[in-house]
Amino acid sequence: xxxxxxxxxxxxxxxxxxxxxxxxxxxxxxxxxxxxxxxxxxxxxxxxxxxxxxxxxxxxxxxxxxxxxxxxxxxxxxxxxxxxxxxxxxxxxxxxxxxxxxxxxxxxxxxxxxxxxxxxxxxxxxxxxxxxxxxxxxxxxxxxxxxxxxxxxxxxxxxxxxxxxxxxxxxxxxxxxxxxxxxxxxxxxxxxxxxxxxxxxxxxxxxxxxxxxxxxxxxxxxx
Amino acid sequence: xxxxxxxxxxxxxxxxxxxxxxxxxxxxxxxxxxxxxxxxxxxxxxxxxxxxxxxxxxxxxxxxxxxxxxxxxxxxxxxxxxxxxxxxxxxxxxxxxxxxxxxxxxxxxxxxxxxxxxxxxxxxxxxxxxxxxxxxxxxxxxxxxxxxxxxxxxxxxxxxxxxxxxxxxxxxxxxxxxxxxxxxxxxxxxxxxxxxxxxxxxxxxxxxxxxxxxxxxxxxxxxxxxxxxxxxxxxxx
Numbered sequence: 001x002x003x004x005x006x007x008x009x010x011x012x013x014x015x016x017x018x019x020x021x022x023x024x025x026x027x028x029x030x031x032x033x034x035x036x037x038x039x040x041x042x043x044x045x046x047x048x049x050x051x052x053x054x055x056x057x058x059x060x061x062x063x064x065x066x067x068x069x070x071x072x073x074x075x076x077x078x079x080x081x082x083x084x085x086x087x088x089x090x091x092x093x094x095x096x097x098x099x100x101x102x103x104x105x106x107x108x109x110x111x112x113x114x115x116x117x118x119x120x121x122x123x124x125x126x127x128x129x130x131x132x133x134x135x136x137x138x139x140x141x142x143x144x145x146x147x148x149x150x151x152x153x154x155x156x157x158x159x160x161x162x163x164x165x166x167x168x169x170x171x172x173x174x175x176x177x178x179x180x181x182x183x184x185x186x187x188x189x190x191x192x193x194x195x196x197x198x199x200x201x202x203x204x205x206x207x208x209x210x211x212x213x214x215x216x217x218x219x220x221x222x223x
Numbered sequence: 224x225x226x227x228x229x230x231x232x233x234x235x236x237x238x239x240x241x242x243x244x245x246x247x248x249x250x251x252x253x254x255x256x257x258x259x260x261x262x263x264x265x266x267x268x269x270x271x272x273x274x275x276x277x278x279x280x281x282x283x284x285x286x287x288x289x290x291x292x293x294x295x296x297x298x299x300x301x302x303x304x305x306x307x308x309x310x311x312x313x314x315x316x317x318x319x320x321x322x323x324x325x326x327x328x329x330x331x332x333x334x335x336x337x338x339x340x341x342x343x344x345x346x347x348x349x350x351x352x353x354x355x356x357x358x359x360x361x362x363x364x365x366x367x368x369x370x371x372x373x374x375x376x377x378x379x380x381x382x383x384x385x386x387x388x389x390x391x392x393x394x395x396x397x398x399x400x401x402x403x404x405x406x407x408x409x410x411x412x413x414x415x416x417x418x419x420x421x422x423x424x425x426x427x428x429x430x431x432x433x434x435x436x437x438x439x440x441x442x443x444x445x446x447x448x449x450x451x452x453x454x455x456x457x458x459x460x
Contacts, residue, residue, distance in 0.1 A: 002337065002340075003337070003338055006334060006337035006338055007338075009334075010323070010326070010330075010334050013326065013330065014323060014325055014326065017325045017326070017362075018325045072323060072325075075324075078321055078322065078323050080285075080287055080315070080317065080319075080321050081321035081322070081335060081378065082338065083286075083287060083310075084285060084286070084287070084310055084311070084313060084315055085310065085311060085335070085338035085339055086307070086310045086311025086312075086338075086339065087338055222289070223287065223288050223289045
């Protein structure tokens with residue numbers, strides 16, 4: 001775990017020192033909510049529509065973060081320094097996925113509040129415990145697949161194109177599950193219970209892609 | 224592939240053994256049939272014009288690139304099969320500093336110290352030796368090229384590697400700074416060294432073995448005392 005912690009600390013320090021990913025994701029999210037507000041021509045949304053707006057916005061915002069995930073390594077030449085260290089390269093995956101998870105959580109603190117103010121019809125408070133669980137599972141999916149795709153794209157010249165082209169199809173099942181999970185939380189008549197079927201789907205998605213990413217990440221970094 | 228072979232021999236176990244090693248980028252062979260043996264503790268200086276394959280050779284030896292042909296052994300370990308056993312025993316000083324620009328010299332070195340499981344006092348020791356303590360808290364993006372190179376030297380030797388791979392190590396350094404890094408990466412460090420150079424006289428003075436590359440192929444391979452500057456200069460014509 002020590003190399004993962006060292007790598008994560010470095011990424012958090014870099015983001016604090018020269019903020020890039022978090023402000024970009026946050027601004028994108030809020031701007032998108034404003035656009036939905038005017039584009040839909042509605043002051044309030046609820047149910048499946050609200051869940052779709054929230055999860056799709058977070059997914060696209062995450063793409064920005066995924067694009068930046070390995071940039072510090074690539075632009076600074078530090079990637080070779082890490083590859084030369086006598087560490088298991090999956091430590092890099094753990095650090096990058098954890099970092100993205102934390103960045104997404106930070107963004108959501110503000111973005112979900114903005115969503116509730118700008119668009120959400122029903123009160124957000126009854127939905128909050130369930131929403132925290134849904135967002136945690138969605139973030140895990142975004143972080144795992146994001147770290148995997150970002151590592152794949154780092155070796156290519158068209159990194160900015162590769163990330164959305166590969167990540168969006170891979171993340172579609174997670175998006176569907178998260179949107180179906182969140183829909184009853186935003187029901188017009190008040191928050192309803194989470195559908196266990198979609199909860200299991202999203203949890204299973206996280207588990208499968210987590211194991212898959214852990215298994216193949218080392219190979220992605222091979223020359 | 225070229226048929227030339229290194230004739231370097233010294234009575235020490237080899238730290239590097241390359242036999243017919245090739246490496247290509249797409250269809251182009253950046254290294255083609257390169258063979259050389261470097262005994263432990265010896266210095267191999269690699270000459271050649273830009274694009275000759277010098278940096279590619281260093282990256283293959285550092286395990287950052289896999290050879291696409293031939294046999295390679297570094298510190299007794301075959302590559303790429305046991306490249307993981309070589310990592311951590313190699314210090315690479317490349318054209319890029321391999322440092323994070325927004326972190327300070329101290330933060331960069333502490334980060335690498337954690338990855339290499341090196342005690343933190345070693346970081347402070349190196350900062351003192353390189354006379355960087357006064358600028359240790361500044362982001363490395365604010366350092367001059369010379370100071371940046373001194374931090375990069377600290378990073379390369381932080382874990383006391385037995386093999387140093389040095390890509391024009393004295394570029395950007397004034398004479399005083401060059402003298403400062405000498406105990407760490409010079410002959411007196413006692414490490415096996417592979418150095419790229421464009422300075423025929425200076426390079427040969429430092430070398431036990433000389434290797435000249437042209438278009439990825441071996442054009443000169445000899446003990447340094449058997450080579451002269453004119454032969455090296457011929458590589459650049």
